Amino acid sequence: MNALDAIRQDSDTDNISGDATGIGHVIEPGVLDTTHGPILYLEDITVSFDGFKALNALTLTIDRGELHCIIGPNGAGKTTMMDVITGKTRPDSGTAFFGQTIDLTRLNEPQIAQAGIGRKFQKPTVFEELTVYENLALAMKTDKSIWASLFFRLNGEQRARIDEILALIRLADEARRQAGMLAHGQKQWLEIGMLLMQEPQLLLLDEPAAGMTDEETARSGELFLSLAGRYTLIVVEHDMEFIRQISRRVTVLHEGSVLASGTLDQVQADERVIEVYLGR
């Protein structure tokens, strides 16, 4: 029996409590210390592409448990900011800390993911031929290289975790369905569920409502609201109705820097924001 068959068997059988060889060996999440400050701290971050400053002395802090929305015109640097946080792009200068002690500019992408920062890209990367349940099982925080070669079973705690996430992303009824058969919105939620399986502290979501129906968008909003507090979320979006549904604190980026921040009402009333983004 290969690893996938083992998951299949486990997902069909509730009374097996086999050991979790290979799954238990996770690197402990870094000692994320947020007792005296924010969960994310960016200061004076500059990123240049051929002399053009995609980020220009960007300074931003995010508190633990926040649901923080980032808006701004095309090219403002929103995605580049996420690239810096996740280690995809190295800043030319500036400081980026995760908690008090983790210097993001010294870590590579896998190390940053391991430290507890999860990122959702626009295009879902679920395994279409596997079931929803199997996708979640595969996403579980573990050393995939060792995992892949080992025979293992999900233990009770791991199955409980999958069930919890299935309920959270409202896919419990679809658990046995092939991921490829899901609607666009459901695939997006599955991918968020896969991120959550890795127990991130901070989740970055770049235009999560893109391509969704109005109903799917509203459901996503409910999901994000239910995640806030327990997780910290940074959401980049252009859909203002969606932002209104979920927004707590909103930051407006423009030309690589913070133009304004506050509640949505505050930033929407800001003349400079109206000028560069919202239009008159």
Ligand SMILES: Nc1ncnc2c1ncn2[C@@H]1O[C@H](COP(=O)(O)OP(=O)(O)OP(=O)(O)O)[C@@H](O)[C@H]1O
């Ligand atoms: N790898 C790259 N090489 C050169 N220029 C880049 C690169 N990545 C981003 N840029 C430029 O940096 C600027 C900021 O891009 P970014 O993708 O961060 O904007 P954004 O705020 O996410 O915009 P959008 O709302 O359209 O997604 C843009 O002018 C973009 O063309």
Ligand SMILES: [Mg+2]
């Ligand atoms: Mg972008």
